[in-house]
Amino acid sequence: MTTVIPPRRCLQLRTVPRALENIDISNFIEMDNTYHDRMRIRRSVMDEHREATLQCDDVAGPAVLEFYDWMLSTYLPTRFPSIYKPVVRPSGPHLHNVVSNTNLPVRPVSPMAALETLGEHVDTDFLFLLPSSTAPDGSPIYHLQAFITCFPAGFSTREKCGNPLAAIHAPVPGYAVKLEKSMDRFFARIEVGRMVRRSNWSISTDDQLFSDGGNHMYGDAEQGKPIETNNKTLDVDNPDLDRKIEEQKRDVAVDDCRLRCERQTLHRLPKTKALVFAFKTYLYRLEEVKEEGLGPVLAEAIEGLGKGSVPDMAFYKRGVVWGEKVIAYLNS
């Protein structure tokens, strides 16, 4: 049966970061009452930022096609039968999307066309990883090789494409020291049939779902590795940093701020053995957070950013810019 839930009911689950947990594969995609609006936004983001949202390296074509076939032939019509209905047209099998009143070809003309169809008709972003290099001990290292990401949370997926997980996470404080080794092991071992989920949260100072920069502050003090930045990102090594933080703090308007949460999943495809990393983005006005009675919970989580096992997270998430005003509002 199709379950369409209002996204607000998910709020509580997403304010606190969680460790990885196993989920049933039937819960791969979440559907809610923002679906129709989101489809419009996704189409316009893809039109406006085609290069930034879509890419498929040749090596990833078979994985994208395998995933697309499973989604359109099996998962979507079984899990959400009132939205995606199988139909046979003279040109071959299609899925009829009842909400947009369009037919999606089950046999796409190319991997890029497959990614585009997924991007327009499923409110989840998909990234494909392959074991494209090998560590000195012979274990596989996973690289990002294809993606459809309409709602990146402040990074350029295109700049990350081709890179291994460690380079992709280079700006994340604590990743190299605390996560890299165990993640590489975990990625190498995750078996077909298992699906894991994690959630994250941050505060954005605007309501833009597509963000290829500006949500983070980067520095390389800890890792000593080059960090990818772009011109919208505040660099902690900038000699003018204090002045820039003060300027940005003044510009923060609480009404414009959003709680931004991602529900992320990871699983392996049975044939090509590629890994699919998927995330759905939720944006909540801070007023909604308060209405749910979660103001103090979120305020405490924000305060905890600078006190946890990785205090630089407060910098990375730009808490030093929006923290004061947002905490004051949430506790008011």
Ligand code: HEM
């Ligand atoms: C499932 C295991 C994973 C863990 C535990 C993990 C951990 C993290 C953490 C802690 C962050 C910092 C922001 C946050 O709180 O989420 C992050 C950011 C990020 N992760 Fe992951 N990650 C995982 C998988 C992946 C995969 C498979 C990709 C695929 C390419 C990916 C791409 C990214 C990107 C693009 C960022 C933003 C980096 C930036 O600021 O430039 N992650 N990840």
